[in-house]
Amino acid sequence: MGWFDRLIGRQASAKQAKDRLQLVLIHDRTDLSPAQLDALKDELIAVISRYIAIEPQAVEIQLSHEGREQYLVANIPLRPARRRR
Amino acid sequence: MSGTVVTITSGKGGVGKTTATANIAAALAQQGRKVVCVDADIGLRNLDLILGLENRIVYDLVDVVEGRCRLRQAMIRDKRLPNLFLIPAAQTRDKTAVSPTDMVHLCDELRKEFDWILIDSPAGIERGFRNAIAPADQVIVVTNPEVSAVRDADRIIGLIEAEEKGPARLLLNRLNPGMVRSGNMLAADDVLELLAIDLLGVVPEDEAVVVNANRGMPVALDAKSRAGRAFHNIARRLQGEEVPLMPLEEGSGLWQRLGRLFGKGV
Numbered sequence: 001m002g003w004f005d006r007l008i009g010r011q012a013s014a015k016q017a018k019d020r021l022q023l024v025l026i027h028d029r030t031d032l033s034p035a036q037l038d039a040l041k042d043e044l045i046a047v048i049s050r051y052i053a054i055e056p057q058a059v060e061i062q063l064s065h066e067g068r069e070q071y072l073v074a075n076i077p078l079r080p081a082r083r084r085r
Numbered sequence: 086m087s088g089t090v091v092t093i094t095s096g097k098g099g100v101g102k103t104t105a106t107a108n109i110a111a112a113l114a115q116q117g118r119k120v121v122c123v124d125a126d127i128g129l130r131n132l133d134l135i136l137g138l139e140n141r142i143v144y145d146l147v148d149v150v151e152g153r154c155r156l157r158q159a160m161i162r163d164k165r166l167p168n169l170f171l172i173p174a175a176q177t178r179d180k181t182a183v184s185p186t187d188m189v190h191l192c193d194e195l196r197k198e199f200d201w202i203l204i205d206s207p208a209g210i211e212r213g214f215r216n217a218i219a220p221a222d223q224v225i226v227v228t229n230p231e232v233s234a235v236r237d238a239d240r241i242i243g244l245i246e247a248e249e250k251g252p253a254r255l256l257l258n259r260l261n262p263g264m265v266r267s268g269n270m271l272a273a274d275d276v277l278e279l280l281a282i283d284l285l286g287v288v289p290e291d292e293a294v295v296v297n298a299n300r301g302m303p304v305a306l307d308a309k310s311r312a313g314r315a316f317h318n319i320a321r322r323l324q325g326e327e328v329p330l331m332p333l334e335e336g337s338g339l340w341q342r343l344g345r346l347f348g349k350g351v
Contacts, residue, residue, distance in 0.1 A: 012268030018275050067281040
């Protein structure tokens with residue numbers, strides 16, 4: 001990357017390659033498309049909501065990995081329990 | 086003697102599997118090991134050409150499997166390296182002419198006589214790959230620092246694990262140090278982080294590879310070439326020796342460093 005690219009703030013292409021590969025490899029390895037992951041998230045929210053009050057907007061579900069092990073990581077904030085009267 | 090079977094594979098075509106097979110084999114032979122390479126790319130054979138043995142083929146892998154000749158008759162001995170042998174692929178047949186079981190039986194025979202049996206896998210994830218991987222004790226995945234090659238390498242690593250032939254080791258081929266330095270090529274560390282496997286070696290991009298292929302002489306026999314030295318290091322690592330990675334760029338003299346400083350990007 002030359003000085004001109006840096007001046008106009010263009011990202012080095014190797015960095016872009018790495019970022020794009022990181023995403024595509026996670027989906028390749030699990031055979032799960034982003035659309036399917038969204039569907040999974042919606043269903044998961046519906047099921048959990050039947051048992052416990054959660055904040056549906058704040059739910060985060062993503063695929064992550066450590067080495068070649070893949071993880072489905074869900075972060076599901078609970079709604080504060082209302083005091084019973 | 087019980088030799089080790091190493092399969093060299095990649096998923097994507099054109100990343101340098103055949104070059105890697107020929108040169109690791111030549112380096113091992115030069116280091117005194119008895120080596121045979123098997124071209125498993127039936128229908129698209131090229132290992133003979135890279136090794137400069139194309140004019141000496143009489144029988145091939147399919148002739149052996151189908152019983153038209155004895156194993157020994159299909160082995161071509163390299164005149165420059167008397168420890169190096171080639172079993173060429175058939176050119177007029179396809180991958181279904183050989184089965185994974187045939188490859189296992191063939192390699193069981195070869196193990197008795199050779200220290201190293203290197204199998205040059207065809208590209209792809211189908212029958213040809215399965216044939217090549219079936220007898221493997223170790224697997225080398227060849228890739229280039231390019232998005233499509235890395236993605237395909239990841240896929241093939243997954244398949245190798247599924248076949249319980251892992252863990253595969255990585256040979257990063259055709260790395261251009263100048264492009265890495267300027268941030269326009271994935272560095273070895275980036276590729277290793279993405280693929281999460283062990284590194285067997287890095288081979289820098291080197292014109293000598295093309296020149297030597299033109300002449301039918303493995304670049305590993307050219308002691309002056311950087312690629313040749315990289316393949317020798319890989320052959321030593323394969324034998325369990327700890328060999329540090331060679332510096333990516335030749336020359337750390339003042340002029341080279343100044344050149345880099347004022348070149349594109351630092």
